[in-house]
Amino acid sequence: MTLDPLLIDVLACPEDKGPLLYFADEDVLFNPRLHRTYAVRDGIPVMLTDEATTVDAAEDARLTAKAGAGGAVTTGSPAGS
Numbered sequence: 001m002t003l004d005p006l007l008i009d010v011l012a013c014p015e016d017k018g019p020l021l022y023f024a025d026e027d028v029l030f031n032p033r034l035h036r037t038y039a040v041r042d043g044i045p046v047m048l049t050d051e052a053t054t055v056d057a058a059e060d061a062r063l064t065a066k067a068g069a070g071g072a073v074t075t076g077s078p079a080g081s
Contacts, residue, residue, distance in 0.1 A: 003024070003040060003043060003045065007045070008022060009075070009077070010076065011045060011047075011075035011076060012076050013031045013033075013034065014047050014048070015031075015034060015036075015052075016031070016033060016034060018033055018076075019075050019077065020038070020074070020075045020076070021063065021072040021074060021075075022040075022072055022073045022074075022075055023063070023066065023067075023072050024073070025071070027040040027041070029045055029075070030072070032060070032063070035054055035055050035060050036054050036055065038051070039051070
């Protein structure tokens with residue numbers, strides 16, 4: 001289940017208030033600035049800092065490369081561009 005496009009337009013990191021990268025195929029939102037992921041469960045983003053996962057350097061590099069190759073949608077921008 002993917003996130004509603006309107007929700008993608010307004011989502012931001014609860015900690016630094018910046019945009020996130022949404023990986024629909026992995027049900028995860030990623031903050032590359034804080035190296036943290038937020039789960040998406042049944043189409044609902046779990047935006048609790050206590051439940052966020054800090055990723056290691058290898059996972060950070062993987063997600064960053066995947067986003068660079070067009071595998072993610074940026075939140076907080078019209079039409080998730």
